[in-house]
Amino acid sequence: MAPTLAIVGATGAVGTVMIDIINNRDSVPWGEIRLIASQRSAGKKITVRGEDNTVVALAPEAFDGVDIALFDVPDEISAEWAPVAASRGAVAVDNSGAFRMDPEVPLVVPEVNAEKVHERPKGIIANPNCTTLSMMAALGALHREFGLRELVVSSYQAASGAGQDGIDRLYAELEAVAGKQLGVRAGDVAEALAEAGLSAETPFKAPLALNVVPWAGSRKDDGWTSEELKVRNESRKILGIPELKVSATCVRVPVLTTHSLAVHATFEREVSLEQAHKLFSEQPTIVLDDDHDNGVFPTPAAVVGGDPTHVGRVRQALDFPNTLDFFVCGDNLRKGAALNTYEIAETLAK
Ligand code: 11C
Numbered sequence: 001m002a003p004t005l006a007i008v009g010a011t012g013a014v015g016t017v018m019i020d021i022i023n024n025r026d027s028v029p030w031g032e033i034r035l036i037a038s039q040r041s042a043g044k045k046i047t048v049r050g051e052d053n054t055v056v057a058l059a060p061e062a063f064d065g066v067d068i069a070l071f072d073v074p075d076e077i078s079a080e081w082a083p084v085a086a087s088r089g090a091v092a093v094d095n096s097g098a099f100r101m102d103p104e105v106p107l108v109v110p111e112v113n114a115e116k117v118h119e120r121p122k123g124i125i126a127n128p129n130c131t132t133l134s135m136m137a138a139l140g141a142l143h144r145e146f147g148l149r150e151l152v153v154s155s156y157q158a159a160s161g162a163g164q165d166g167i168d169r170l171y172a173e174l175e176a177v178a179g180k181q182l183g184v185r186a187g188d189v190a191e192a193l194a195e196a197g198l199s200a201e202t203p204f205k206a207p208l209a210l211n212v213v214p215w216a217g218s219r220k221d222d223g224w225t226s227e228e229l230k231v232r233n234e235s236r237k238i239l240g241i242p243e244l245k246v247s248a249t250c251v252r253v254p255v256l257t258t259h260s261l262a263v264h265a266t267f268e269r270e271v272s273l274e275q276a277h278k279l280f281s282e283q284p285t286i287v288l289d290d291d292h293d294n295g296v297f298p299t300p301a302a303v304v305g306g307d308p309t310h311v312g313r314v315r316q317a318l319d320f321p322n323t324l325d326f327f328v329c330g331d332n333l334r335k336g337a338a339l340n341t342y343e344i345a346e347t348l349a350k
Pocket of ligand 1: 095096097128129130131157158160161162216217227230
């Protein structure tokens with residue numbers, strides 16, 4: 001019998017992208033697709049593969065008969081409900097941060113470690129943070145060939161990483177600064193936002209319009225942010241290199257959707273630009289946008305809304321042996337969240 005798929009958080013930002021992905025697949029392996037959300041959204045009708053599907057309320061019985069439950073909800077909801085789904089016989093694939101570093105929960109990127117979906121003693125599989133995910137297809141391909149040893153990363157993260165609040169805030173800020181000669185005097189952008197009635201309480205800790213903000217996530221010890229530690233810890237776990245040396249600086253930029261990363265990666269073995277190009281070209285989920293002579297490189301505006309990771313500006317480091325520098329862009333709501341979660345479910349269904 002075809003497996004039953006549940007989407008928990010079906011009406012949220014990532015759940016909506018998930019349904020879009022399902023609706024645009026040529027075929028899906030599922031029998032029933034059950035949409036689950038909070039009591040507030042129960043009863044709402046959403047079109048899935050051409051048919052009206054009524055959202056049901058999150059409750060233990062909602063998981064009865066479900067084979068795979070995809071969770072696109074905040075950490076605390078996943079922490080409570082993914083084990084409930086698992087106890088009812090479903091495999092829970094969780095897109096929150098609740099279980100990622102649990103040693104009994106695999107953290108999966110199908111291009112890198114698909115086999116881990118079978119090692120799930122808790123019945124839960126975790127999906128990585130979108131910042132980590134955006135570079136994993138590229139790093140996985142390079143690691144298999146050259147053996148990754150050290151990673152220095154700067155992120156350029158989109159506002160939608162901070163959810164609907166982040167999206168709304170960036171649009172409001174752009175409207176407040178539009179058509180004005182700002183960014184010429186310290187504090188003039190903040191003043192314009194205040195004049196437009198925007199609260200000083202922002203998801204970004206500083207104005208994002210006409211600015212970049214070297215802060216993403218929450219405050220952790222010794223000056224690090226949660227995003228920077230996630231990049232370090234999750235990269236180690238996905239790639240299976242517990243001692244991988246990682247240093248990340250996570251920065252928010254005034255881009256709506258699509259995270260970018262500048263990656264400086266050092267390997268055990270000698271690398272070459274030609275080999276790196278070949279590996280990226282052979283990876284079906286990567287698009288290589290790297291034509292130095294013709295100014296071809298990836299940008300968020302050209303990548304948003306698509307599934308692949310785009311890679312460009314690939315260079316062999318001049319002063320560091322066995323080291324490549326490159327730039328990646330990936331849609332943080334698709335491969336960074338809904339798509340990878342869905343691909344884990346497809347891997348399970350196979
Ligand atoms: C951001 N990467 O851009 C975050 C959003 O751990 O799933 C995703 C947080 C997470 O703000």
